Amino acid sequence: MLNAINTLSLYAFVAIGGACGASLRFFISQIVLNWLGKGFPFATLIVNIIGSLSMGLLYGFLEQGSLELTVHRTLIGIGFLGAFTTFSTFSLDTLLLIQQGELIKAMLNVFFNVVLCILAAALGIYLVTNK
DSSP, X not given: OHHHHXXXXXXXHHHHHHHHHHHHHHHHHHHHHHXXXXXXXXXXXXXXXXXXXXXXXXXXXXXXXXXXXXHHIIIIIIIIHHHHOOHHHHHHHHHHHHHXXXXXXXXHHHHHHHHHHHHHHHHHHHXXXXX
16 A cells, blocks of 8 residues: 555655646747747747756756655656757657748758757766766
């Protein structure tokens, strides 16, 4: 019975984190769209960079033992960041740019999302592990 309660708690952490992450993603996307427009998928790019940096920070803290693995990985890593980051949106944005004949924008979108998000994750780990 105790194991079932613990499992339900983990699902609750994922659900709570996911609701918060998705809400923050929508909020940031609306601000960026109002600020920069729809000419390039900047909202997705910015959310992916923030999410990658946050995932790197979380990973660094978990590896250091500064955060409790089960709770924080579930609540923040799987729930919050899983809903916050937007790889599926990134894929659709890129496909739509290709379909619209915007091949250069599509390639730039792939390049910037991949390179900047990997660098952001590395920065997050670096900030936590190299003081």
